[in-house]
Amino acid sequence: SFWSLGCGSVLNEKGEVEMDAIIMDGKNLDSGAVSAVKCIANPIKLARLVMEKTKHMLLTDHGAHLFAQAMGIPATPGENLITERSRERWKKNLEPDSNPEEFQKDLGTVGAVAIDSEGNVACATSTGGLSNKLIGRVGDTACIGSGGYADNRSGATSTTGHGESIMKVVLARLILYHMEQGMSPEMAADTALDYMKTRVGGLGGVIVVNNSGEWAARFSTKQMSWATVKDDQLHYGIYAGERHTRSIDEALTSESEGF
């Protein structure tokens, strides 16, 4: 489910969950991130603690775990974060005739952008990265400007897709540059995603909000699950052009029926 971020992540070449996460506050450009963390159920919470409790922006691997320990966050046994589905995909990618790139559908990334009534924006992103990645591979999500960026002067964005392509074009910062120059969130997102596709051949998806509260969810991949809440309305979709709308009350009622 949406809330147990670590669980269900894709696995690295060794069959382990290794996650990256970032959070950023658009008011002062402060940010916190962790990379290559295992045995952490909610890496985004750890990223937030890096932002709030240290003078640093990014802690990695062993040092991030020492910090989690110092903050009193219990380690979650790695196998608790592994689902049957992620193990199946991992095994499939190990087969000699497999094409792991086919399976890079980026099912694991969760991104969020938000704006409050005073115009403060923020973003957060959390992911297991690429299936069957090398141990210690860090993707866009831990990298400020690539996996996310938030600035009250323009807006906030969170990205997903092929991490290495996103990093090459520093996608999140690029989107905000376009907005600084007057583009709408939708135009900024499409322009940056088109650039990434033509310049380095990478696909991705982004959610964007500007500092007036206009938003967009855009992707060059085949699909991206997205949802927005604005003025008590829930908007959501998965495929290009798809957009459903319901009232929040209605959505919450049907959600609780699902449990």
Next chain:
Amino acid sequence: SFWSLGCGSVLNEKGEVEMDAIIMDGKNLDSGAVSAVKCIANPIKLARLVMEKTKHMLLTDHGAHLFAQAMGIPATPGENLITERSRERWKKNLEPDSNPEEFQKDLGTVGAVAIDSEGNVACATSTGGLSNKLIGRVGDTACIGSGGYADNRSGATSTTGHGESIMKVVLARLILYHMEQGMSPEMAADTALDYMKTRVGGLGGVIVVNNSGEWAARFSTKQMSWATVKDDQLHYGIYAGERHTRSIDEALTSESEGF
């Protein structure tokens, strides 16, 4: 000396050398980086292997060491990378009445930008980061767009200074945006450094080259050692406004006398 990058780096809170490095090729925006590596004498060489031998952009800590091993790079005992000077600074910062921020003069970072006769640009940066940093702290140097960026369409830059501030403004990418919009390397560097100072209070220094071969070395810190080679002339300086010029032949002669 300039060439033994790892040796002499500042130490983390535990008294160890932990380094970040990045390299980027402006032709295809490909890049390689490592973060939080110990026992590696030349992290920039490992970053280059990440770029050339993997599909990834950034490997961290344990995974980076496994990769180094797989590439046949021998581990250097950590204590061989520690100098008397770096240990002195580390000890001083541990004293109860010390102000470690006073000693953050960023003595350890080495950056380079280059352009060839065909207009291809590249950058490389390598650092031990901040003295007495938390274990696993990753700074701007491992983060593409912050510690360096290279794009044949505009130029290349390598940054140094307060890493967390550099990351907040994604300094390297910011400088290239300014150049894309027509600024000279010097103006782009000064504009971006001024922005970093006023927006987040951080100081730094940068070297920049544009795709016509114009270059600048600019800093808001008190000093930054820099040197340029162009048309068989060596230019170099340390303090603001300082600029010496000698012929390469002359410089090489006096250099070899020094050994």
